[in-house]
Amino acid sequence: MNSSAPVTVTVTGAAGKIAYSLLFRVASGLVFGPDTPVRLRLLDVPTAVAAAEGVAMEIEDCALPLVDSIEITDEADVAFDGTNAAFLVGAMPRGKGMERSDLLSANGAIFRDQGRSINAGAADDIRVVVVGNPANTNAYIAHKHAPDVPAGRFTALMRLDHNRALSQLAARLVAPVAELDGVVVWGNHSATQFPDVSYLTRAGEPVTAGLERDWLVDTFIPRVANRGSEIIAVRGSSSAASAAGAAVDQMHDWVHGTPGQSWTTVALPSEGHYGTVPGVVTGLPCRSRGGEWEVVEGLAIDDFQRARIDASVAELVSERDAVHALNLTD
Numbered sequence: 001m002n003s004s005a006p007v008t009v010t011v012t013g014a015a016g017k018i019a020y021s022l023l024f025r026v027a028s029g030l031v032f033g034p035d036t037p038v039r040l041r042l043l044d045v046p047t048a049v050a051a052a053e054g055v056a057m058e059i060e061d062c063a064l065p066l067v068d069s070i071e072i073t074d075e076a077d078v079a080f081d082g083t084n085a086a087f088l089v090g091a092m093p094r095g096k097g098m099e100r101s102d103l104l105s106a107n108g109a110i111f112r113d114q115g116r117s118i119n120a121g122a123a124d125d126i127r128v129v130v131v132g133n134p135a136n137t138n139a140y141i142a143h144k145h146a147p148d149v150p151a152g153r154f155t156a157l158m159r160l161d162h163n164r165a166l167s168q169l170a171a172r173l174v175a176p177v178a179e180l181d182g183v184v185v186w187g188n189h190s191a192t193q194f195p196d197v198s199y200l201t202r203a204g205e206p207v208t209a210g211l212e213r214d215w216l217v218d219t220f221i222p223r224v225a226n227r228g229s230e231i232i233a234v235r236g237s238s239s240a241a242s243a244a245g246a247a248v249d250q251m252h253d254w255v256h257g258t259p260g261q262s263w264t265t266v267a268l269p270s271e272g273h274y275g276t277v278p279g280v281v282t283g284l285p286c287r288s289r290g291g292e293w294e295v296v297e298g299l300a301i302d303d304f305q306r307a308r309i310d311a312s313v314a315e316l317v318s319e320r321d322a323v324h325a326l327n328l329t330d
């Protein structure tokens with residue numbers, strides 16, 4: 001028997017590839033837990049509503065006990081009314097040869113309008129995970145249009161980068177992923193991101209062998225930072241199931257907490273942490289406590305890290321400036 005009150009969950013881009021993986025995981029209880037029913041709200045554009053209805057029919061056909069209701073709409077105000085958790089996925093994906101920032105002019109207005117709808121109608125405990133690219137700057141736009149919602153309620157997805165880093169490290173060190181901790185991916189969900197192993201531990205002990213600077217600079221950092229492009233080149237379209245899995249991880253940990261002293265990477269509106277520019281939505285090391293993200297404080301930063309973090313934050317600043325030039329914050 002379900003014991004908790006239902007959670008209202010909005011997924012945008014409901015007819016798209018990521019949502020096709022995400023919705024079934026949410027509906028199965030992987031995010032909010034095995035006792036919490038979900039009221040699903042599926043938002044897509046009018047031309048995709050029929051396809052979203054087909055996805056809803058498939059969710060029905062799974063006879064999942066936690067699905068309280070499914071509502072399909074093309075109106076953002078309806079989709080976000082009273083919502084507790086929003087996955088903002090709906091946006092154009094990039095193709096071969098594009099950078100994610102090339103999507104800003106096509107996708108930015110979506111997040112302006114959805115930020116307004118969240119501000120107008122979402123529940124007080126709203127949690128937002130922005131997936132649609134450029135994710136960090138789209139989260140910035142949505143947050144700017146939701147002045148009544150605390151900034152920390154808007155996050156962008158960098159858990160995929162974090163998971164990619166963990167997976168590459170596990171292979172390098174021949175270690176189970178579960179034994180690794182202390183990774184952070186600073187900056188932007190873009191090729192400038194800085195996957196950082198400076199604080200890496202294995203089974204609680206600092207890792208000293210196998211992470212030579214040459215390997216980090218020439219192989220690890222570019223491999224993780226360009227993994228999205230690599231997937232597009234090999235698969236023919238951008239990551240979908242892995243993106244959905246990372247979005248599940250991020251919302252799950254936000255709701256349920258991170259274990260012990262472990263941390264993960266979350267892109268949050270900066271308050272100037274670690275010398276980052278206030279306001280931009282940057283990847284930071286975070287723990288989840290009491291349903292809130294807390295930035296891990298006090299990590300030492302050396303010159304190499306400083307230069308890498310600053311370069312990626314500079315890109316976020318230029319994206320922020322482009323947002324203003326496109327009048328997307330008016």
Ligand SMILES: NC(=O)C1=CN([C@@H]2O[C@H](COP(=O)(O)OP(=O)(O)OC[C@H]3O[C@@H](n4cnc5c(N)ncnc54)[C@H](O)[C@@H]3O)[C@@H](O)[C@H]2O)C=CC1
Pocket residue numbers: 012013014015016017018019043044045048089090091092093094110130131132133134135157158160161189238239240243
């Ligand atoms: N942050 C991350 O780690 C990742 C982000 N992405 C991004 O996620 C986004 C979605 O990717 P896919 O699902 O593969 O794309 P897709 O093209 O399969 O689906 C996108 C869906 O969004 C819908 N949509 C467009 N405008 C909308 C609006 N205003 N309101 C609601 N829905 C709208 C489309 O109709 C479509 O159904 C892309 O921008 C992609 O680049 C993809 C992978 C990882």
Ligand SMILES: O=C([O-])CC(=O)C(=O)O
Pocket residue numbers: 093094100133160227228229231232238239
């Ligand atoms: O690379 C893309 O365009 C999709 C994405 O964000 C990723 O896979 O990290």
